[in-house]
Amino acid sequence: MCRPRDRADGMGVERYESPDAETVADVVSTALHEGAVVTAEVACEVEYDGRTSGYLGPGDRLVVAKPDGTLLVHQPTKHKPVNWMPTGGTIVTSVAETADEPVIVARRSNPRERVEVRVRETYGLTRFDAADAAEYEESGTEAEMHEYIEAHPEELEDGLRIVEHERETKYGFIDFYAVDAEGTPVVVEVKRVQATLNHFDQLKRYVSLYEDTGDVRGLLVAPSASERVERACRDAGLEFVALPEFETDATLGNATLTDFD
Amino acid sequence: MCRPRDRADGMGVERYESPDAETVADVVSTALHEGAVVTAEVACEVEYDGRTSGYLGPGDRLVVAKPDGTLLVHQPTKHKPVNWMPTGGTIVTSVAETADEPVIVARRSNPRERVEVRVRETYGLTRFDAADAAEYEESGTEAEMHEYIEAHPEELEDGLRIVEHERETKYGFIDFYAVDAEGTPVVVEVKRVQATLNHFDQLKRYVSLYEDTGDVRGLLVAPSASERVERACRDAGLEFVALPEFETDATLGNATLTDFD
Numbered sequence: 379m380c381r382p383r384d385r386a387d388g389m390g391v392e393r394y395e396s397p398d399a400e401t402v403a404d405v406v407s408t409a410l411h412e413g414a415v416v417t418a419e420v421a422c423e424v425e426y427d428g429r430t431s432g433y434l435g436p437g438d439r440l441v442v443a444k445p446d447g448t449l450l451v452h453q454p455t456k457h458k459p460v461n462w463m464p465t466g467g468t469i470v471t472s473v474a475e476t477a478d479e480p481v482i483v484a485r486r487s488n489p490r491e492r493v494e495v496r497v498r499e500t501y502g503l504t505r506f507d508a509a510d511a512a513e514y515e516e517s518g519t520e521a522e523m524h525e526y527i528e529a530h531p532e533e534l535e536d537g538l539r540i541v542e543h544e545r546e547t548k549y550g551f552i553d554f555y556a557v558d559a560e561g562t563p564v565v566v567e568v569k570r571v572q573a574t575l576n577h578f579d580q581l582k583r584y585v586s587l588y589e590d591t592g593d594v595r596g597l598l599v600a601p602s603a604s605e606r607v608e609r610a611c612r613d614a615g616l617e618f619v620a621l622p623e624f625e626t627d628a629t630l631g632n633a634t635l636t637d638f639d
Numbered sequence: 640m641c642r643p644r645d646r647a648d649g650m651g652v653e654r655y656e657s658p659d660a661e662t663v664a665d666v667v668s669t670a671l672h673e674g675a676v677v678t679a680e681v682a683c684e685v686e687y688d689g690r691t692s693g694y695l696g697p698g699d700r701l702v703v704a705k706p707d708g709t710l711l712v713h714q715p716t717k718h719k720p721v722n723w724m725p726t727g728g729t730i731v732t733s734v735a736e737t738a739d740e741p742v743i744v745a746r747r748s749n750p751r752e753r754v755e756v757r758v759r760e761t762y763g764l765t766r767f768d769a770a771d772a773a774e775y776e777e778s779g780t781e782a783e784m785h786e787y788i789e790a791h792p793e794e795l796e797d798g799l800r801i802v803e804h805e806r807e808t809k810y811g812f813i814d815f816y817a818v819d820a821e822g823t824p825v826v827v828e829v830k831r832v833q834a835t836l837n838h839f840d841q842l843k844r845y846v847s848l849y850e851d852t853g854d855v856r857g858l859l860v861a862p863s864a865s866e867r868v869e870r871a872c873r874d875a876g877l878e879f880v881a882l883p884e885f886e887t888d889a890t891l892g893n894a895t896l897t898d899f900d
Contacts, residue, residue, distance in 0.1 A: 390699070391680050391762040393654060415701060415715050417678055419652050419767045424775075425832055431778050433832035437771030438651070440676060440703065448718040454676050454769040457709040457725040461775065464718040475840050476871060496837055501652040502765060506680045508715040510698030514685075514722065517692050571686060571694035576757055579736050610737060 390414075390507035399473040402480035402500050406443060406471040409505040416443045419501040424451050424461045428491030434460055441482065441495055443469055449484035449493055463493050517601070520553075520570040523624055527554065527568060527599065534599060534619050538564065549583050563588055564595045573603035573618065578610045585616065601625040651675075651768035660734040663741035663761050667704060667732040670766040677704045680762040685712050685722045689752030695721055702743065702756055704730055710745035710754055724754050778862070781814075781831040784885055788815065788829060788860065795858060795880050799825065810844050824849055825856045834864035834879065839871045846877065862886040 394401060402418070409416045418441045424434040434451075439460070442450040447467035450459040463469070463484035471482045474496065482495040524543065531538040537559025545552045554566035565588065567581040577598055585596040596616040598607075601624040611618045655662060663679070670677045679702045685695040695712075700721070703711040708728035711720040724730070724745035732743045735757065743756040785804065792799045798820025806816045815827035826849065828842040838859055846857035857877040859868075862885040872879045 391656075393656065393763060395652075395654065413715075415713075417680075417701060417765075419678075419765065419769070423773075423835060425835060425837070426775075427781070427831075429780075431780055431831040432775055433778075433835075434775045435773035435833070437773040438767070438769030439771060440678060440767065440769070442701065442703075442713065444713075444716055444718075446716040448716070450718065452676075452703065452705075453771050453773075454674075454767075455705055455707040455709070455726065457705075457711065457723055462718055465716065474837060475843070476836050479836075481837060494837060496835055501767070502654060504678075504680065504763060504765070506699070506701065506715075506762070508680070508699030508701070510700060510714050512684075512696035512698040512714075514687075514693055514695045517694075519690075519692055520688070570688075570692035572696070574684060574686060574694075574757055575737050575740075576686070576735060576742060576755060582736070 390509070392505040394503040395501075397500055397503050399478050399480045399497075399500075402497065402503055403471045403473050405503055405505055406469070406480075406482065410443055410445045410469055413445045413507070415445065415506045415508050416503065417441070417506065418443075418497075418503045420495075420497045421499040421501075422451070422495050422497045424496070425494045426461050426492070427494075428489060432461070436498060438501075441497075443482065443484075447484065447486070449482065449495070451493070451495060461493050461495075463491065467491075467493075515571070517570050517624070520568055523568050523570055523599075523621070524553065526621075526624075527566070531556065533621065534566065534597060535559075535564075547584065547587055549587065550580075552584050558595065562593050562595055563591075564597055566597045566599060569598070569600040570624065571600065573598055573600035573607045575607055575610060578607055578614070578616070581616055582614055651770070653766040655764040656762075658761055658764050660739050660741045660758075660761075663758065663764060664732045664734050666764055666766055667730070667741075667743065671704055671706050671730055674706045674768070676706065676767045676769050677764065678702070678767065679704075679758075679764045681756075681758045682760040682762075683712070683756050683758045685757070686755045687722050687753070688755075689750060693722075697759055699762075702758075704743065704745075708745065708747070710743065710756070712754070712756060722754050722756075724752065728752075728754075776832070778831050778885065781829055784829050784831055784860075784882070785814065787882075787885075788827070792817065794882065795827070795860060796820075796825075808845065808848055810848065811841075813845050819856065823854050823856055824852075825858055827858045827860060830859070830861040831885065832861065834859055834861035834868045836868055836871060839868055839875075839877070842877055843875055 426432040440452040449463040451461040467484040467486045469484045480497040485492040542555040545555045553568040556564040588594040687693040701713040710724040712722040728745040728747040730745045741758040746753040803816040806813045814829040817825040849855040
């Protein structure tokens with residue numbers, strides 16, 4: 379059995395293997411109160427009462443509780459939780475009188491809804507003190523940037539000439555195969571979002587395809603890049619080109635998530 | 640540091656603390672292939688490409704991968720995942736060339752979509768061999784059953800007479816306060832779904848309120864009850880009454896989940 383990690387290690391994760399009912403109730407209550415996320419692998423049954431009623435018989439599930447009152451019960455398949463309480467609920471965890479089992483209840487009042495998770499067995503429980511200030515930034519598609527670059531190659535570099543758009547290679551499609559003012563081949567990889575190390579990897583792979591044939595350059599084009607990515611490019615002899623006009627200043631946030639159904 | 644549990648213990652949970660990139664890639668690939676669910680507490684950045692493009696900068700998140708190709712990335716708040724791939728996606732986990740970091744990519748082809756989770760740090764990883772054959776059964780509301788019982792108390796027991804509907808007590812509302820043919824008080828707790836131990840607990844609590852005043856009986860009324868609940872009732876001197884006409888034979892399943900947005 380694992381003891382909870384010392385939180386002073388800075389990892390922010392405490393794990394409990396096969397905790398008893400009291401421990402589950404304590405850890406969940408304390409964690410949520412203190413702003414941490416809790417994940418539990420359990421056997422449980424679930425009851426919903428609100429707009430309708432519903433019952434989910436015993437089975438193994440992943441339960442996620444968040445400090446904002448979110449409760450999610452996930453079966454081993456499907457992307458939607460089988461039962462849940464949205465943000466703004468109140469989660470109370472207790473020990474059932476009869477069976478020494480943890481009971482997790484999430485409720486809200488408008489509309490009046492209640493999800494009750496009766497835990498038969500807790501295989502494991504994790505408290506996660508997660509820090510996350512990032513917001514999802516949605517942007518248009520890469521196709522828009524491709525059109526722009528095809529029409530304005532000089533925005534990437536004076537004298538750059540596009541030879542081929544979407545050239546197929548054994549590693550996938552190269553966005554643009556171009557030549558510079560000196561006639562040196564240039565592989566151009568375009569990203570619609572802030573450049574990540576993975577984009578850098580991708581460009582590096584494409585460039586490696588042409589290294590046998592002599593000099594070749596690689597340009598990574600994106601609205602922006604982290605310092606980490608710029609450094610990786612510099613170290614590998616590749617170049618990053620910012621097209622800040624494609625930066626999104628509005629964080630559309632979870633716009634695509636309305637499709638989550 | 641915890642070593643993975645011996646799976647022969649039957650718990651079906653293996654935990655890895657601060658696994659390295661190779662371990663993450665191996666565990667995730669193997670687990671999904673073998674039908675297990677994976678949960679990871681990570682610092683990561685996420686990229687989405689499909690109907691639009693999007694980028695989520697570094698932060699601490701809970702990543703859930705299911706064997707049906709579902710991938711969920713959960714921030715510490717909000718009930719919806721910030722990024723996800725629905726059931727039917729293909730999840731491939733590898734180690735990034737540059738940074739010795741795990742990269743989890745979920746994709747599908749119709750519509751063409753891709754979610755890439757670039758893991759900066761893996762605090763913990765859990766493989767969960769979850770067995771769950773239960774389906775969520777949705778039924779009507781308790782109000783319908785209340786109306787029925789109020790109109791037909793004889794369906795619960797010959798000679799039963801309802802004295803009060805929804806009597807308030809310090810433990811909450813008693814569904815029906817009644818008297819039987821002998822004049823003995825009867826506390827009736829009504830559930831629209833299969834009776835659980837928690838319902839039994841609730842009835843027991845209500846009945847305890849009246850025990851000081853002499854004889855009192857308790858009836859738990861539901862479409863059905865597990866053997867466990869029937870036994871608990873018997874052992875505690877309470878009675879279970881089935882109203883099987885309220886049983887749902889159609890499992891409406893995730894009907895309420897269409898509201899998950």
